[in-house]
Amino acid sequence: MQLARPRAAAIASVRIPAAVTWRSLAPTYALAALATLAVALFAISWGTVQIAPQTTASIIIGHLPFVSTGTHSATTDAIIWQVRLPRVLLAGLVGATLGLSGAAYQGVFRNPLAEPYLIGVASGAAVGATLIIISPLYVAAWIFSPMPPAAFAGALIAVVLAYGLARTAGRVGATSLILSGVAVSSMCTSLVTYLMLTYNTRTLAILNWLLGGFNTASWAKIAIAAPYMAIGSLLILPFGRLLNVMQLEEDDARQLGVDVERMKLVVLALASLATAAAVSVSGLIGFVGLIVPHAVRMVWGPDYRRLLPLSGFFGASFLILADVVARSINPGYEVPIGVVTALVGAPFFLYLLHRQNGAMPEHA
Amino acid sequence: MTTKIWMKTLFACLAIAMVGAACSSSKTTKTTVNDNPTEIPVTPVAAYPINLQRSDGKALSVAAAPARIVSLSPGATEILYAIGAEASLAAVDKDADVPAGAKNFPTKVDAFEPNIESIVALRPDLVIAASNTGGIVAKLDELKIPLLYVDINKDVKTIDDIFGQITLLGRITGKIGAAQSLVATLSERRSKVETAVVGISSANAPSVYHELDATFFSASNNTFIGDIYRILHMQNIAGDAGGVAYPQLTQEAIIAANPRLIVLDDEAFGVTVDSVKARPGWSAINAVKNNMVFGIDPNIVSRPGPRIIDALEAIAKDAYPSRFK
Numbered sequence: 001m002q003l004a005r006p007r008a009a010a011i012a013s014v015r016i017p018a019a020v021t022w023r024s025l026a027p028t029y030a031l032a033a034l035a036t037l038a039v040a041l042f043a044i045s046w047g048t049v050q051i052a053p054q055t056t057a058s059i060i061i062g063h064l065p066f067v068s069t070g071t072h073s074a075t076t077d078a079i080i081w082q083v084r085l086p087r088v089l090l091a092g093l094v095g096a097t098l099g100l101s102g103a104a105y106q107g108v109f110r111n112p113l114a115e116p117y118l119i120g121v122a123s124g125a126a127v128g129a130t131l132i133i134i135s136p137l138y139v140a141a142w143i144f145s146p147m148p149p150a151a152f153a154g155a156l157i158a159v160v161l162a163y164g165l166a167r168t169a170g171r172v173g174a175t176s177l178i179l180s181g182v183a184v185s186s187m188c189t190s191l192v193t194y195l196m197l198t199y200n201t202r203t204l205a206i207l208n209w210l211l212g213g214f215n216t217a218s219w220a221k222i223a224i225a226a227p228y229m230a231i232g233s234l235l236i237l238p239f240g241r242l243l244n245v246m247q248l249e250e251d252d253a254r255q256l257g258v259d260v261e262r263m264k265l266v267v268l269a270l271a272s273l274a275t276a277a278a279v280s281v282s283g284l285i286g287f288v289g290l291i292v293p294h295a296v297r298m299v300w301g302p303d304y305r306r307l308l309p310l311s312g313f314f315g316a317s318f319l320i321l322a323d324v325v326a327r328s329i330n331p332g333y334e335v336p337i338g339v340v341t342a343l344v345g346a347p348f349f350l351y352l353l354h355r356q357n358g359a360m361p362e363h364a
Numbered sequence: 365m366t367t368k369i370w371m372k373t374l375f376a377c378l379a380i381a382m383v384g385a386a387c388s389s390s391k392t393t394k395t396t397v398n399d400n401p402t403e404i405p406v407t408p409v410a411a412y413p414i415n416l417q418r419s420d421g422k423a424l425s426v427a428a429a430p431a432r433i434v435s436l437s438p439g440a441t442e443i444l445y446a447i448g449a450e451a452s453l454a455a456v457d458k459d460a461d462v463p464a465g466a467k468n469f470p471t472k473v474d475a476f477e478p479n480i481e482s483i484v485a486l487r488p489d490l491v492i493a494a495s496n497t498g499g500i501v502a503k504l505d506e507l508k509i510p511l512l513y514v515d516i517n518k519d520v521k522t523i524d525d526i527f528g529q530i531t532l533l534g535r536i537t538g539k540i541g542a543a544q545s546l547v548a549t550l551s552e553r554r555s556k557v558e559t560a561v562v563g564i565s566s567a568n569a570p571s572v573y574h575e576l577d578a579t580f581f582s583a584s585n586n587t588f589i590g591d592i593y594r595i596l597h598m599q600n601i602a603g604d605a606g607g608v609a610y611p612q613l614t615q616e617a618i619i620a621a622n623p624r625l626i627v628l629d630d631e632a633f634g635v636t637v638d639s640v641k642a643r644p645g646w647s648a649i650n651a652v653k654n655n656m657v658f659g660i661d662p663n664i665v666s667r668p669g670p671r672i673i674d675a676l677e678a679i680a681k682d683a684y685p686s687r688f689k
Contacts, residue, residue, distance in 0.1 A: 047614075047616055048614055048616055048617045048620065049616050049617065049620040074647070074648035075619060075620060075622060075648045075649075077648070078619050078644075078645035078646070078647070078648040079616045079619050079620060079645065081645070082644040082645025083615050083616045083619060083644075083645050084616060086644075087615075197476065197477050200459075200474075200476035200477075201459075201632065202633070203476070204576075204577055204581070205577060205578075205633055208577065208579045208581075213579075215579055215580060215612070215614060215615055216578070216579055216580075216615070218643075218644050219644065220644070327614045327616075330606065331617075332603075332613060332614060332617040333605060333606075333608075333611045333612060333613060333614065333617075334580070334611075334612040334613065334614055
């Protein structure tokens with residue numbers, strides 16, 4: 001699965017700009033943050049139920065501490081504050097996590113096909129969620145649902161298992177990690193399928209979870225998952241420079257003084273932690289973690305110091321917009337968000353492959 | 365209360381089964397014309413072959429009353445018991461739980477993932493399926509096993525369609541009289557409900573949200589569940605859903621529609637009246653404010669069988685307590 005490249009070409013393709021400083025990156029970050037904010041504001045004011053932007057703003061500001069903006073109808077208030085705002089925020093957080101983790105995975109594995117679900121996060125989470133759904137613990141009540149923690153635990157167990165299986169003589173080769181990840185994923189997937197068919201009264205619930213989405217977003221879900229997503233994502237950001245070096249052959253990176261094994265472990269652990277939290281509250285949403293880093297790379301280049309944060313911002317915007325499409329293409333009714341991301345993502349991905357094949361014949 | 369409904373159902377089924385048994389003798393004898401035709405309906409003799417069109421458009425010809433029916437539809441199983449045709453059953457699906465005879469039926473098959481080998485091994489002379497799960501239709505056709513395929517989403521959209529099912533299964537099994545009297549009894553109960561809700565205009569008709577699961581799947585007007593609300597003059601907030609039978613609603617559309625009644629079809633999945641009331645933002649909904657959130661037994665409301673009228677009566681009582689004392 002690992003793409004072999006001539007060493008000279010690899011070193012040439014790294015193109016690390018000489019002087020990228022936080023100051024030189026600041027305008028790009030500011031612009032990306034503003035764009036994401038604009039997308040979020042649009043998404044909050046857009047929905048099946050038409051609510052004037054000034055009413056929306058007034059309701060949100062009114063919920064801030066120590067501010068009063070008068071009273072609004074209970075229905076409008078509930079729609080904006082309890083339904084739409086948490087939905088947009090959760091989509092943004094999950095999108096940012098998937099985009100950023102996807103970039104980190106692609107960097108660590110030096111493989112353009114790597115994505116956050118590669119080494120078992122998604123299928124492990126699915127096992128955790130499914131076990132809860134078929135158990136007497138499954139109360140579809142909201143606030144103290146055991147689903148997110150179970151999915152989270154399942155995801156982490158699967159990743160640790162894949163990592164442990166791939167570890168030989170103190171080293172974890174990228175290829176063997178991908179292979180053991182694929183094996184663990186297949187095992188988990190067949191377990192989910194078996195459970196789904198055995199407990200057929202719960203099939204709909206399991207399928208719904210697997211399809212993923214933000215229709216049941218709430219502040220409680222944000223509170224459960226946001227800390228892990230934030231910690232994982234923010235702690236990955238400083239690894240941009242090391243990920244740049246990692247794009248050399250691993251031996252070259254070692255010669256440059258990078259502790260490759262340790263770095264792989266730390267970055268993968270952080271990315272998996274964040275992704276597991278995202279999956280536990282939103283189910284499986286494909287293509288975001290795969291295509292977002294590629295899109296960013298095409299526009300802003302392969303420097304991981306830019307790629308990581310911009311993949312986060314772009315991932316947030318992308319998933320917020322995909323969710324707007326999912327909830328408004330057929331007003332009042334839901335379209336599974338995975339369908340939207342795949343419909344947009346698959347053609348884009350094919351285009352990327354086509355472009356890469358044209359530009360880099362050695363990958364063909 | 366649940367026990368009461370269950371008991372009532374049991375008695376209804378027993379009564380219906382007894383009527384069925386009483387009528388079954390008419391299969392062999394000629395129709396007897398009673399002096400008082402209003403009490404005992406004239407029972408026509410079953411006429412074979414019966415030619416039907418299945419939901420996939422293909423033809424089915426039933427040459428004689430089947431003796432080894434494999435029912436993959438719990439609804440059809442309930443009907444067969446209710447018309448006294450259970451002796452012709454060779455196997456029921458493993459979700460079948462009503463009446464007790466079906467629950468304890470010695471031979472069960474998995475309708476969700478039908479195992480074609482175990483079905484063939486039962487040597488059925490008729491298989492009844494309510495959906496084409498796992499490509500079962502093509503498999504059975506290939507093996508030339510007669511299949512009655514009435515798709516629950518496509519061809520069972522009203523309570524009348526369920527009555528049609530009862531009549532059809534009566535014709536096929538030769539229990540025409542029992543089927544007729546079952547339909548008559550159920551129609552009469554439906555009429556009583558219809559009479560009780562006369563005078564409710566569309567202007568004061570309560571709106572209703574029927575929840576199938578906690579991610580807001582609901583039943584549109586194009587289903588027999590939707591038909592219940594049509595009979596009760598209620599406005600189903602799931603609407604027509606562009607022809608989709610069971611659409612997923614957005615949460616904000618539910619809150620904005622502000623239903624006056626919420627019916628929970630998903631208590632088996634752990635949703636409770638209290639958990640619904642505690643959902644963030646739902647306190648703004650009329651039904652939550654006025655304690656008009658009720659659970660219903662999913663097996664009576666989502667199965668196209670005789671107990672659909674139990675569901676109609678139960679929802680009618682919840683929706684209009686003053687009209688159903």
